[in-house]
Amino acid sequence: MLIVTPEHNGTMPANLKNAIDWSSRPFGVSAISGKPVAIIGTSFAQYGGVWAQNEARKALGIAGAKVIENTVLAVPNSMVRFAETHPKDDAEIVEQLRAFLAEFVTELDALEAAPAAEEQAA
Numbered sequence: 001m002l003i004v005t006p007e008h009n010g011t012m013p014a015n016l017k018n019a020i021d022w023s024s025r026p027f028g029v030s031a032i033s034g035k036p037v038a039i040i041g042t043s044f045a046q047y048g049g050v051w052a053q054n055e056a057r058k059a060l061g062i063a064g065a066k067v068i069e070n071t072v073l074a075v076p077n078s079m080v081r082f083a084e085t086h087p088k089d090d091a092e093i094v095e096q097l098r099a100f101l102a103e104f105v106t107e108l109d110a111l112e113a114a115p116a117a118e119e120q121a122a
């Protein structure tokens with residue numbers, strides 16, 4: 001699962017928190033339990049919503065998801081940066097997204113291979 005979020009008052013938007021909370025029940029056997037999830041986003045301030053992303057990672061981890069920690073993309077100054085240019089026409093953003101997705105897929109492949117390696121060792 002890939003979550004793309006803005007930042008609201010220094011944390012994730014309330015509706016994202018609500019979605020994470022409800023997806024965590026019944027705890028341990030919920031839809032989100034053990035599911036690999038990465039978080040990216042943009043916001044108009046200078047840090048690109050990293051607080052929102054960190055809070056979402058924390059909530060998802062407690063909810064039982066398998067949070068991919070190493071893949072991060074937080075784009076600052078969204079209002080200025082995308083005022084006249086759509087993200088799909090911003091070469092730097094497209095490159096960052098490509099790199100992010102490549103890393104995300106690598107991490108998912110590693111996760112998928114891990115149980116097989118454990119089975120072989122047993």
Ligand SMILES: Cc1cc2nc3c(=O)[nH]c(=O)nc-3n(C[C@H](O)[C@H](O)[C@H](O)COP(=O)(O)O)c2cc1C
Binds near residue numbers: 006
């Ligand atoms: C209620 C509210 C609070 C926000 N708080 C922050 C914030 O703390 N930090 C930040 O970088 N951007 C903040 N923003 C900006 C959003 O992250 C986002 O960049 C902006 O709302 C544009 O996205 P939108 O068109 O989807 O609303 C806030 C926006 C709203 C509506």
